[in-house]
Amino acid sequence: MSERIEELEQRTRFEPTEVEPRIVEQWLQSGLFHPEPDGEASENYSIAIPPPNVTGSLHMGHALNGSIQDALIRYHRMNSPPPRRTKWILGTDHAGIATQAQVEKALRTEGTSRQEIGREAFVERVWEWREHYGHTIVEQFKRLGASCDYSEERFTLDDSYARAVVEVFVRLHEKGWIYRDRYIVNWDPGSRSAISDLEVEERRETDTLYSIRYDVEGGGSVTIATVRPETMLGDTAVAVHPQDERYRDLVGRTAILPLVGRHLPIIADEYVKMDFGTGQLKITPAHDPNDFEIGARHDLDQVSVIGEDGRMTAEAGERFAGLTVMEAREAVVAALEEEGRVVAREEYEHEVPYSHRSGQRIEPLISLQWFMSMDELAPPAIEAVRDGRVKIVPDNHRRVYLDWMENIRPWCISRQLWWGHRLPVYYCDTCGHVNVARTPPEGCAECGGHVSQEEDVLDTWFSSALWPFATLGWPDDTPELKAFYPTNVLSTARDILFLWVARMIMMGLELTGEVPFSDVYIHSVIQAPDGRRMSKSLGTGIDPLDEIAKHGADAVRFGLLAMSSSQDVRYSAEKVQQGQALANKLFNAARFALTRIHASLGERAESIEPAAMPRTVEDRWILSRLSQILADTGARIESYDFSHAALGLYDFVYGELCDWYIELVKHRLPDLSGGLEGAEEEERVALAATLLYVLRETVAMAHPVIPFVTEELWRYLDGGDELLAGAPYPRAQEDLIDLEGEVVLERTIEAVTVIRGWRDSVGARAGLFISARLNADCYAATSGLLARMARLDLSDDGQADGAVVASIPVPCGTVEILSGEGLDLGAAERRRTAAREKLQAEIERVQAKLEKPGFVERAPATVVEGERERLRQLGAELEAL
C-alpha cells in the first residue's frame, strides 16, 4: 500500500483545524481566484461583495452571505470553461459614521477629542486605524473559505474610487440633480449630522400629550395638543381644516403665542384632521416635517428654537436658551402651568424617531444641506425591475422595492462628518459662487477669488451606490469593466434593499447605461436561537469564528446554508453539527473506500481510473441516484435554493451512499488474501472504479458547499495536481439513470429494514438464531443482497430449516422468519399482533375512502386504481401475517 494511503488510513476523523489553513494557502497560491480580465461580462461570472465596514469583524450575517456567494462563485467557476473567469469582487467600505464613531471613542479614552486635535489630524488617525484594523475582516473571509479575488482588494476611499465619486457628483450636479437647499432634515444630535430618512428608526413610546390654550386676538382662544411643548416656542401659525365649520370664523384672525407673545396667523390647511384632538394644530415649521410643508405652502416664518447641539437656541428666548430639549420641556410646561394654560394632559403612545446610527432621538430641524433628486433617477430603476432586467429573489420583495421607489423622496447626501468623501464643492470667499469641479480650482470661476472646499462629506451610501462599477475602474473603460460588469448577482439581506440595492440600480443605469446585476438575492436574517435579534449589545451574538474553530468552516457553511430560507430563521447549532457530521462522514467514506481498494487490489489499485462500470443492481442504483442528485444540486444552487442543495447532499451521502451503497459493496472488496483469479480481479477493479467514480463526483458536487473537506479528498480521488476549486463541475449522466435498478434496490432496502427490525425486537444477537426465507421472486430480485445486509442465513423458497415464526410482506414478495434456539417468541407474537392491528386500521381507512360517494366516479382513474392496488396489497400483507 502506498505511503499516501497508509497515512490517510491513520486519520480516523476529519480535522478542520489542521486541514483548513493548508488548503487556504494552496488556493491563494494557485491564482484560481484571480481571473484575467478577458472576454465579455456575458460570458464571465461575477459577484461584487457587499463591502463590509472596514473596521468590522465577521458576524453571522457576513458568514451566511459569504457562504451563499461562495457557493455561487465556486459552482459557477467550476461550471465555466477554462480558464474559468469567475470573479468575486472584494473590498471594504469606509463606513463614515460607524468608523468615525469608533475612532472618536478611542480618542475619548485617551482624554482627547476630534475637535481638539482638528480635522487633519483626526482623518490621519482614522487612516492609521484603518491600516491597523482594516484587514481583519478580509482575513476572516479567508477562514470561511471565501474564494474572493484577494489580489484586488478595493476600498471606497481609495484614490481611484474617489475619482469615481467626484465624477458622479460633478455629472449629476451638471444635470441639476444634485443641489443645495435649506430643508428640514433628520438631525442626529449623537453624530451631530443630518442623516437620511432610511437611517431613522421609529420607536413606540409613551409621552404626555399636553393641551394648551392660546388666546386669540379680539377674544376667544384655541386649544392645541402637543407631546413636544418646547417646540411651541418656534410656532409661527395655528391651523384648522378649511372645511371645519366649528372654526370657520377663526381663520384669518391671530392667536397670541403664550410665553413669547408672537402673533400667529390662524390659517386653513387640509393637512389638519378635523376628527383628531381639537382640530386645531400648532404649526412649527422649523421643527416638524409636516409643519415645514405647511409653512412652505403658507409662506410662514421659520423660527429655529433647537440647535444642532440639541439645546435651545437664543431664539427660544432668554429663559430657555441653553437648556436641553428635555429641560426645556419641563420649563415650558411649568411656565404654562403658571399662566393656567395647560388645560389637559394625558398619556399618549406614539412613534418617536431615533437615529439608527447613534441611538439618539432625532431632532427635525432646518439645515442647509446637499440633496440628490430622485425624479429622473428612479423611473429607469423602476422599469428595470418591472421588465425583469433585474430579478429580485424571492419575488415578494419586488413589490416592496417598487412601492418604495414609486414614493421615493430626495436624498440628503451631505453629512457633517470628517471621515468620508468631501464634496467636490468650492465656495468663493469673495463672491460666494458655488464651484463644483473634478479637481480643486485655482480660484473662483466667476471672480477668480479664493475658494474653500465644502466641509461636509458625502453619505457613505453615495459611494457604496457605485460599488459594482467603481471597483472595476469606472469611469475609465477598463478591461475589468468590460469583462465583469454588469455583475451577475447581488446577494444581501433585506435591510439594505433601499439603502443600497435600489441606489446601485439607479446609479448603475444612469452612469453605465446598464443594470449593475441581473439578480438580487435577498437572504435570511439569522436570529439568535431564542428568536431575538443577534446583537453584541444584547449578548445574543454568536461569533462565526468561534463556530468555525469549534466545528470547522465546512460545518458552519453547511449549517448556515441549510438553515437559510426565504424568511428569517433562528440560528441552529444542530444544522452546523449536521454539517460537521457530513464532512466527517464523507471523509471517512472516502478513506474507507481508498484503503479498502488498496487492501483488496494491492499494486493494481494505483492504476485504477474512476469510471462508471456497473456490475450489479446496487451499482446501477447508486449511479442512477448520483446522476439525479447531481442534476438536483446544480438546479438548486442556480435557483438560490441553498437549503435544499445542502440538505440534499446530506441525504445522498448519508442515506444512500454510506448507509447502503458502501455497506452493500463491502464484501465485494475483501482483503487481498489467497490468489486472485483473473475474472475475480476484474470484478473488483470494476467495482473499485465505480466506487471511486461515485466518490469523486460526490466530492466535486459538494465542493461549493463544503469546500475544505472536498478539496482535501480531491487529491486522493483525482490523482492529478489540479485543485478541485479549478476542476469542472460534474454533470448528470442521463444514461446512468436507471429507474428499474432503483425500484429493486428500494425493495431490498425495505426488506432488510424489516428483518433488522425483527431481529432487534426479539433481542437476538447479530447473525444468531434467526434466519429468513424469501420467496423466489424476492430472492432473485435482490440477488442475495438481503442475506448479507440482514446477516441472515437466507435461502429461497423451501430451502431453509426451522419453524416459521413470521411471514413479513415486503414489496418484492414475502420474507419468512425462521426460528432458531433462543428466540423470544413472546416478543415476536406481540409484534405480530401490533402489526396486524395497524394493517387492519389502514385497510379500513382505504376501504372507507373507496366507498365514499363520488370518489370512484370523480377521482382520476390512476388514483382510484392506486388505492385499489394498495387495498389488495394490504390485504395480502394481513393474510401473510
Add this chain to the structure above:
RNA sequence: GGACGCGUAGCUCAGUGGGAGAGCGCUCGCUUCACACGCGAGAGGUCGGUGGUUCGAGUCCACCCGCGCCCACCA
C-alpha cells in the same frame, strides 16, 4: 393605517391537492474489522381555530386567534 410573511413532532424547520417528513433531543440495543462527529430499532403530530371549495385539504379560499418584520407626516 398599509404591505409582506409565519403558526406542522419536545426544539429548529422541510413539505409539489391524493399514503404526515428531516436534523437535533428522548427511549431501547450495539466496543459489527470507514466513521461513537458512528450503527440499528422505537416512542412522539386533532398540521393555530372555525367555516367553505373539492370525490379528496397540512396544501386552495374566507374569517378569527397568536407572532414577526417592513413601509407610513395624525399633532
